[in-house]
Amino acid sequence: MNVVKSLREKLMGLIEAINRYPLTMFFLLATATVNMNMINNEVENYSKYLFAFVIGALLSIVAQQTFERFFTRISERIMLMGASVALTAGYFFAIRSASTFNMEMGTKTGVTIFALMMVFILVPSVKSVITFNQSFMSVFKAFFITVLFTAVISIGLSSILLAVDQLLFSLDYKAYEHVLNIVFSLFAPIFFLSFTPSYPGKRDASGIKGEQGLQMDQVAKAVDTPKLLGILISYIIIPLTAIYTVILLAYVVLNISGDFWTNNLLEPMLVSYAITVILVYILASNLENQFAVLFRKIFPKVLIPIVLFQTIASILRIGEMGITYGRYYVILFGIFAVIAGVIFSFFPIRKNGLIAAVLIVFSAISIIPPIDAFTISRENQMNLLKSTLSENGMLENGEIVPNADISTKDKKTITRTVSYLDSMDYIDGIDWLPDKVFHYGNFKNTFGFEETYDETDVGKNDNQSAYLDWERSPSLNIENYDRMVNLYVNGYQKTKDVGTVIPLKIDNKNYKLKNLVDEENIFLILVDESDQELIRFDAKKAFERIFDNQKELKGENLSVKEATVTEENDAVRMSIVTNNVDYYNSRYDADLYVFIQIK
Structure with missing residues (x-):
């Protein structure tokens, strides 16, 4: 009976969430429809519609939270819903004007989603008996419960489909x-929202006491820290964080006058450390045991100097x-x-919501x-490039003058800034930079020297890998090419040899098409019927260029554009799209596609 009652409560919670967030339900249905079209029509790109509907769903959730907290009239709710639709439309037309959904638009969308999630957590705690820490705990619990249920349901349904496919x-x-589209686009978000209680708001001021008591019981249940989670935070996560902190402090103290200021590898480590301390502090704010209290007193003050x-x-x-x-x-x-760190150190726990407000403001600053x-970054990189060119007499009357006799440092600066501008699709807006500047010969013809990279690039680092992200780039454009060849490059040959001949x-x-490999070089050579060389692709x-692109992505895999390198002359145009390339023990190992166009 308890199981049946629990299932009935969960079902009623889902129905209540649908009734409570009708506009959100509309956007989720739209998201599921877009995903369905993307599954059926793999060639079409519906990403702009998809992200617009996701933003719309989040805006509508925030609008409902705002209404419940501060308003009472139906007309006010309709106005908030209308504002959500208007902002969603504004976002859609903003990204629709862009030629592609590039890194800039994707990052801004991600930051917007993050900011809206912060607003969702913050709103119930504004001038309320509910604190930000309690609201955060409610969302934290709902998220992990949703992940668990969604994973179980996804595995179960996939197993059923597999059984039908194999047996029937x-x-x-x-x-x-x-x-899975239905599970992730509809069930998961609705199930998550079903855990969001109706927090005290303006409409509850004149409510019936019995109903208010029931509502507060639901809220208390939602924001309560489970005993197991409290033990995990207090006696496992906090001690581990303490040990990690001691190691970081020791490194900082020992290297404060040296490597600390130049070690790029330490930067992501410290960022992840700061995120961990902030999250643990918020979760520990609901606990009153000795470990949690000690953590709250000491760690924010340690966080500040680091x-x-x-x-x-x-x-x-x-x-x-x-x-x-x-x-x-x-x-x-x-x-x-x-x-x-300052807020945690010198303000009462109830004021932790200030960090969410700061996050929202900073998120807005970073995308507006x-x-x-x-x-x-665009203006800074352009100005750095212009100043470097001007200092070396390479920019006159709006045109670049090639000059090979400049310092290696300036060559690296020019290469790095041009590479960044090219990767971000900014070159089209710079009149004095040629299009396709990294295509065969263009860079050297423009600046007078080959691309020059830091010593930490290929040739110095003895272990690197780069992979094409097929999910992000499911199709290749073969327009204007005559042939496509799949080729495996084996760089472990010890003597000069012509490997594959296609x-x-x-x-x-x-x-x-010949693949010439030795200890120093790897060439793809196209010859004609008389064995005359038409092009030699380095x-x-x-x-090296692809590894440089990989580093710019900071852990993400390559898109087709980032995995493509082109060389051409008067007779042939040849491009490679690297599926994967590894560099180990001073050797390359690569699986790639070669595109050939005879002019």
Whole structure:
């Protein structure tokens, strides 16, 4: 009977969530429909519609939370819902005007989603008996319960479909994707919202006491810290964080006058440490045991100097490296972490919601021109490039003058800034930079020297990998090419040798694609019927460029554009798209696609 009662309560909770968030339900149905079209039509790109509906769903949730907290009239609710629709439409038309859903638009969308989630957590605690810590705990619990249920249901339904496919009749492989689309697009968010209690609001001021008591019981249950979670935080997570902190402090103290200011690997480590301390502090704010109290007293004060030093180190690197959008966010987060440490150290626990307000403000700053991450980084990189060119007499009357006789440091700066501008699709807006600047020969013809990278790039680092993200780039554009060849490059040959030789027939003429490998070079060579060389593609140089692109992504896999390198001459245009490339023990190992066009 208890099981039946529990299931009935869960079902009633889902129905109540649907009734409570009708506009959200509309956007979720739209999201599921878009996903269905993406599954059925793999060639079409519906990402702009998908992200617009996701933003709309979050805006409508925030609107409902705001209504319940501060308003009572139906007309006010309709106005808030209308504002959500208007903002969603504004977002859609903003991204629709962009030619592609690029890194800039994707990052801004991600920051917007994060900010809306913060608003969702913050609103119930504004001028309320409910604290931000309690609201955060409610969302934290709901999230992990939703993940667990969603995973179990997904595995169960997939197993059922597999059994039907194997034992009864064949199913289209897309059936699995359609079922999971329903689970993730509809069930998961609605199930999550069913755990969101109706927090005390303006409408409850004149309510019936019995109903208010029932409501507060539901709220208390939602924000309560489970005993097991309390034990996990107090006796496992906090001690582990303490040990990690001692190690970081020891490193900072021992290297404060040396490596600390130049060690790029430490930067993500300290950012992750700051995130961990902030999350643990908020979760521990609902606990009153000795470990939790001690953590709240000591760790925010330790956080401040660590993050402050790292933020200063990141700012100092701007002079040499310039500002990229990634460094912008690292510095902005560092400032936020320092503010969070101050709030945790000198303000009462009830004021923890201030950090959410700061996060929301910082998120808005980072995506709204002219001080957003991308405008600042674009202008900074352009100015750094222009100043470097001007100092070397390479920019006259709006045109670049090639000059090979400049310092290696300036060559690296020019290569790095042009690479960043190219990766962010900013070159089209710069009149004095040529399009396709990294295509074969263009860079050297423009600046007078080959691309020059830091010593930590390929050739110095003995273990690197890069992979093409097929989920992000499910199709390849073969327009204007005559042939596509799948080729495996084995760089472990010890002597000079022509490896794979692939015969090709294009327009009734015979060609051969040769793979020439030795300890120093890797070339793809196309020859004609008389064995005359038409083009020699430097694959090693291409792999270096691809590894450089991989580093810019900071852990993400490559898109098709980032995995593509092109060389051409008067006779042939050849491009490679790298499926994966590994560099180990001074050797390359790569699986790639070669595209050939005879001019």
